[in-house]
Amino acid sequence: MATIWVVLIALAALIVGVVIGFFIARKTMMNYLKKNPPINEQMLRTMMMQMGQKPSQKKINQMMRAMNQQMDSNKK
Structure with missing residues (x-):
């Protein structure tokens, strides 16, 4: 027992x-x-240049903001 x-x-x-x-x-x-964070602005800029795009600061800011919103929505 x-x-x-x-x-x-x-x-x-x-x-x-x-x-x-x-x-x-x-x-x-x-x-x-x-x-x-797994991806920062410099990494994003390098990735866009490798894909043949000329990254503008506006485009990078948009992408970073979208990624941050996605991470925030995943937390909830």
């Missing part, structure tokens, strides 16, 4: 640990991506 309780407590602790670990990892990753 005592071994059943030990197993149940171990399973409960494992489940709680996995859930807490998931949320901590998710929060950490969100903070990292907020501080270090």
Whole structure:
């Protein structure tokens, strides 16, 4: 009878640990991506030049704004 309780407590602790670990990892990753966005203006400019487009600052600002709006809508 005592071994059943030990197993149940171990399973409960494992489940709680996995859930807490998931949320901590998710929060950490969100903070990292907020501080270090995957694409910045320089990367966008280089990518557009490689595609044969001459990037204007207006076009780059539009694309950055669209990407930021997309990231904000994904958070909600």
